[in-house]
Amino acid sequence: xxxxxxxxxxxxxxxxxxxxxxxxxxxxxxxxxxxxxxxxxxxxxxxxxxxxxxxxxxxxxxxxxxxxxxxxxxxxxxxxxxxxxxxxxxxxxxxxxxxxxxxxxxxxxxxxxxxxxxxxxxxxxxxxxxxxxxxxxxxxxxxxxxxxxxxxxxxxxxxxxxxxxxxxxxxxxxxxxxxxxxxxxxxxxxxxxxxxxxxxxxxxxxxxxxxxxxxxxxxxxxxxxxxxxxxxxxxxxxxxxxxxxxxxxxxxxxxxxxxxxxxxxxxxxxxxxxxxxxxxxxxxxxxxxxxxxxxxxxxxxxxxxxxxxxxxxxxxxxxxxxxxxxxxxxxxxxxxxxxxxxxxxxxxxxxxxxxxxxxxxxxxxxxxxxxxxxxxxxxxxxxxxxxxxxxxxxxxxxxxxxxxxxxxxxxxxxxxxxxxxxxxxxxxxxxxxxxxxxxxxxxxxxxxxxxxxxxxxxxxxxxxxxxxxxxxxxxxxxxxxxxxxxxxxxxxxxxxxxxxxxxxxxxxxxxxxxxxxxxxxxxxxxxxxxxxxxxxxxxxxxxxxxxxxxxxxx
Numbered sequence: 001x002x003x004x005x006x007x008x009x010x011x012x013x014x015x016x017x018x019x020x021x022x023x024x025x026x027x028x029x030x031x032x033x034x035x036x037x038x039x040x041x042x043x044x045x046x047x048x049x050x051x052x053x054x055x056x057x058x059x060x061x062x063x064x065x066x067x068x069x070x071x072x073x074x075x076x077x078x079x080x081x082x083x084x085x086x087x088x089x090x091x092x093x094x095x096x097x098x099x100x101x102x103x104x105x106x107x108x109x110x111x112x113x114x115x116x117x118x119x120x121x122x123x124x125x126x127x128x129x130x131x132x133x134x135x136x137x138x139x140x141x142x143x144x145x146x147x148x149x150x151x152x153x154x155x156x157x158x159x160x161x162x163x164x165x166x167x168x169x170x171x172x173x174x175x176x177x178x179x180x181x182x183x184x185x186x187x188x189x190x191x192x193x194x195x196x197x198x199x200x201x202x203x204x205x206x207x208x209x210x211x212x213x214x215x216x217x218x219x220x221x222x223x224x225x226x227x228x229x230x231x232x233x234x235x236x237x238x239x240x241x242x243x244x245x246x247x248x249x250x251x252x253x254x255x256x257x258x259x260x261x262x263x264x265x266x267x268x269x270x271x272x273x274x275x276x277x278x279x280x281x282x283x284x285x286x287x288x289x290x291x292x293x294x295x296x297x298x299x300x301x302x303x304x305x306x307x308x309x310x311x312x313x314x315x316x317x318x319x320x321x322x323x324x325x326x327x328x329x330x331x332x333x334x335x336x337x338x339x340x341x342x343x344x345x346x347x348x349x350x351x352x353x354x355x356x357x358x359x360x361x362x363x364x365x366x367x368x369x370x371x372x373x374x375x376x377x378x379x380x381x382x383x384x385x386x387x388x389x390x391x392x393x394x395x396x397x398x399x400x401x402x403x404x405x406x407x408x409x410x411x412x413x414x415x416x417x418x419x420x421x422x423x424x425x426x427x428x429x430x431x432x433x434x435x436x437x438x439x440x441x442x443x444x445x446x447x448x449x450x451x452x453x454x455x456x457x458x459x460x461x462x463x464x465x466x467x468x469x470x471x472x473x474x475x476x477x478x479x480x481x482x483x484x485x486x487x488x489x490x491x492x493x494x495x496x497x498x499x500x501x502x503x504x505x506x507x508x509x510x511x512x513x514x515x516x517x518x519x520x521x522x523x524x525x526x527x528x529x530x531x532x533x534x535x536x537x538x539x540x541x542x543x544x545x546x547x548x549x550x551x552x553x554x
Contacts, residue, residue: 001029002019003015011046011257012040012046013253016032016049017052018050018111020057021056021065022058025058026064030068045256046099046253048099048100048102049114049124051101051115052102052106052107053104053106055108056111056112063075063113069123073087074088075087075088076157078137080153096264098253099125101114101118103115103171105130105131105189106132107169112135112169116158116164117159119169123269125173125271126169128174128175129177130171131168133164133165133168134164135164135166136165137153138151139151139153175289176226177189177244178225178226178228178296179228179230180228188352222286223404224290225293225305226290227296252274252275255274255277293305294307297368297370301368303368304370305350305370305371306349307350309349310349314344315344316344316348316401316403316408317343317411318340318353318400318413319338320413321337322336322415324415325418328420329386329421330422330527331386336382336383336384338353338413339379340379340401342373342377344375347371349404350371352367352368352402353399353400353402354401354402356400358396359396362395386417388424388528390419392421394419395416397416398413423462424525424527425464425526427459427492427521428530429456430456431536432453433445433454433536434452434501435501439539445510449505450483450504451506453502453503455470455501455502457492457497457498458496459495459496459497464525465491465525466492469521470487470500472485472518472519474517475516475517476512476516479538480507480510480538482502482504483503483504487502512540514537514538515538520532
């Protein structure tokens with residue numbers, strides 16, 4: 001757990017990030033709050049409990065963390081063959097200030113229990129995206145021959161009787177990021193497709209109504225979209241983008257503080273009341289984000305992302321016109337033609353189409369469609385590529401429709417791809433230290449010495465390899481510098497051998513007799529990239545040995 005103080009215009013807020021629920025989590029949370037209050041003379045205007053990307057952990061710690069902020073009532077109910085109820089007890093009841101809980105699609109299990117308990121008891125406003133939906137309890141039975149059986153034995157329910165399974169915790173303020181990708185793909189983030197609601201044989205939510213419809217379980221105050229940098233652009237920058245969820249959390253706490261000061265009067269410690277106070281400010285901020293997102297999507301991808309209220313249970317279906325199954329080899333692309341039938345008398349807004357598989361290694365694809373007109377039979381196509389490293393298999397795909405970043409139950413079609421065997425190139429590599437300058441011993445790198453690494457590549461596969469990208473990675477730290485770390489080869493025929501040179505320079509001090517490097521060779525004609533570790537001998541002391549060392553390749 002990490003604690004961070006937020007002092008914005010005199011507003012005193014404690015931001016606690018819980019990465020997982022371990023054996024001391026509840027003690028650490030209580031200790032951080034006490035330490036903060038002691039430092040600020042007992043004043044705490046609000047707490048932000050950050051459970052984003054928290055996969056869960058120990059159930060008892062989740063219960064104890066929730067118990068810190070509740071003075072009575074049910075925290076979680078586990079229903080299996082018998083029912084077990086965890087309740088809040090008297091003790092360290094941290095009351096008197098607003099709490100905002102942040103969640104996302106990677107918040108699962110124990111973190112969902114905490115968020116659900118504080119939400120149902122009106123003790124916290126939940127901000128972010130719907131959580132994972134891990135509301136089942138499993139036990140493992142050991143079997144002979146080192147096998148095991150994992151059996152689902154129970155489900156978790158929030159204090160209000162909501163099942164977490166397959167739905168998760170729906171935030172009070174749903175802020176959905178849209179990545180500014182160059183291609184219309186994965187702009188909602190691939191994390192959404194890990195959770196259980198996307199699995200073909202998931203456990204169905206057994207509550208009345210249409211299970212898996214978020215509005216049926218908990219109605220958010222509003223759902224808004226905001227732009228964030230794409231993964232590619234954010235990874236190349238040392239400055240992270242704005243934390244929109246945190247901004248909204250601070251706005252909520254600020255409005256409560258503006259209304260009541262440092263002490264909340266009796267009868268005002270309700271999340272719905274805090275949302276009422278902050279509503280106009282949140283709506284204004286969310287509307288500005290929506291306008292920015294709508295404008296960008298229209299200009300960049302020609303997607304009409306108008307804000308419109310969708311029916312609770314929309315009558316819509318998706319049909320595929322492709323031959324089923326389709327034959328393909330790894331590395332090839334296939335185009336799927338689809339038709340979306342909107343049987344409603346009103347347009348459907350914020351539509352997206354996703355293609356996923358439960359086979360490991362297949363990346364889910366999603367494209368934003370925007371608005372589907374009333375009564376329309378809207379056709380289109382989407383292209384997917386089977387990874388080049390796939391073995392022959394039958395790849396089962398599910399093509400589904402989502403509205404407002406949520407899958408529409410029943411609006412999906414299944415499709416099979418027969419992945420056939422593919423002829424591939426096979427590359428082997430040999431490395432050698434050459435072109436030494438500034439040293440005394442051939443074949444061994446000495447301090448401040450410049451040298452070149454010769455990389456010989458041989459294609460002993462079944463087909464020619466084209467567009468080879470070669471990269472060398474330094475694994476020896478500051479002892480050596482890779483001056484020239486990459487090269488390319490246009491083609492390498494079957495049985496052909498070619499070489500490239502990459503430059504290195506030793507540092508002022510060498511402490512290891514062997515310097516490690518990594519070699520990476522990629523080509524679309526390889527089944528998998530070549531990854532290889534190799535070493536170069538060095539002289540770690542000023543004593544010059546007369547025994548030359550050879551470059552080794554592994």
